[in-house]
Amino acid sequence: MKVEVVYALPEEQSLIALDVQEGTTVMEAIVLSQLLNKYPEIDLNTYKVGIFSKVTTLTAVLREFDRVEIYRPLKIDPKEIRRKKAEKNKKLTK
Template identity: 55%
Template sequence: MSQITVEVVYATASKQKLLSLKVPTGTTAQQAIEQSGILAEFPEIDLTQQKIGIFAKAVKLDTILREKDRVEIYRPLIADPKEVRRQRAAEGKVMKKGGGE
């Protein structure tokens, strides 16, 4: 059976991990995650709750991977971006675009 090369990535606030592995053609995203060993390194990952994607496009665990796909495991948001914007507006802070002064 032919093999493809894929990557599995996950990041916390302090640590990032990118694993490259060869898997059989027809491997699903979930199978690649499990084969990568990343679940042992980051036991907090819960695939029943966390979303995954391939190159920032959300996919399901049963998505069949293609050569050079990068499977990304997303962490839950710590803060709701809409709520953060509301708080800034309430405090009278102006958000600047592009970081310019």
């Protein structure tokens, strides 16, 4: 069955198309993609993974045409960004 494994950095994106057997897990697809070799900073103990933008586990079994996504940790909390932006806007309106 056909699946894809994706990992994105701000400056580049890697999308690897694979033909895998039924019963293949997210972890197995990631290993087969060789992205762990290309990007040694990927730490599957801390990075989250998903299928089509929905967080899942490394043991989840894939279905035909699934897209496995490896998510980098956020450097800045989105809530913190919004809070700082609101503070800045508040100062500008005074």
